[in-house]
């Protein structure tokens with residue numbers, strides 16, 4: 001029986017950004033938009049997108065290597081790799097490509113699909129394996145390459161998204177630094193945000209068809225998503241804090257899914273959390289979906305903002321609809 005205890009801690013973080021920056025000015029050469037419109041509605045100035053030389057797995061491997069280096073671990077120390085993504089390089093899953101790329105030969109690897117909630121969902125999934133003592137060390141990667149799935153002629157969506165990957169290493173320990181989590185799904189709102197497969201019936205043989213279509217670009221009801229986020233995110237943060245027997249005043253930092261500065265400001269406002277505690281990098285990276293929280297987390301750690309012992313609320317929200325929150329002690 002292992003004696004390490006039934007808790008866990010994040011012991012390293014890392015990120016990988018895509019290889020091309022795309023500014024608001026660049027976007028105004030592609031669709032009818034302007035830097036002023038994008039900045040005033042979203043807070044975004046630029047985002048990074050993958051060229052054909054890069055993919056989700058290559059970003060995930062780089063982010064994973066940096067997280068392992070911070071943790072002082074080797075790939076072979078990992079028991080499990082969880083990849084939170086909605087844009088795998090391979091529909092069979094891309095976690096195995098990251099496992100292979102890292103050379104983490106002992107680790108089992110699988111994908112979790114929960115759009116922009118994916119990183120927080122992945123964290124809560126990883127915790128189950130660590131708390132039960134099944135595994136000792138887990139690499140959690142959140143990454144997305146939504147530039148592949150955006151309609152670059154649709155100005156209502158193409159200005160919002162960027163590509164990237166972030167990773168954390170989680171280790172089992174006696175004290176539990178994941179103080180509480182909450183997760184919700186509301187499938188009745190599924191039509192608000194989709195990247196749907198569109199089947200095209202094709203005759204196969206007498207009386208039989210197959211449905212060989214393709215995925216359609218992202219569609220979004222921006223106003224509905226905005227309303228959903230501003231209503232549900234403050235609520236879930238209050239719930240997760242209540243569960244952890246904490247209040248907003250106890251928090252050192254809040255890291256929301258970086259969908260839009262206006263959403264983050266509205267959530268901070270509703271919870272009366274001072275702006276300086278709300279970590280934001282949406283201006284530089286846009287909405288990187290499952291990567292956005294680990295990107296912001298890693299940046300704040302490396303800048304020396306987040307310090308040992310700090311209390312952080314994380315909250316993801318997006319397609320599904322899903323929303324998820326965790327309170328962690330760094």
Ligand code: ACO
Pocket residue numbers: 032033034037038041042115116155156157159193220221222223225226259260263287289317318319
């Ligand atoms: N440039 C210039 N004009 C634009 C653009 C653009 N890129 N996009 C839309 N417009 C126009 C519209 O056509 C509309 O014009 P009209 O009044 O002549 O019809 C006008 O701007 C206003 O459009 P709205 O959609 O009402 O703009 P809104 O103020 O709602 O802002 C936005 C749009 C930024 C998308 C907002 O709704 C929002 O932030 N929603 C949340 C979206 C989000 O965060 N999604 C991702 C979350 S989940 C996930 O991460 C996967």
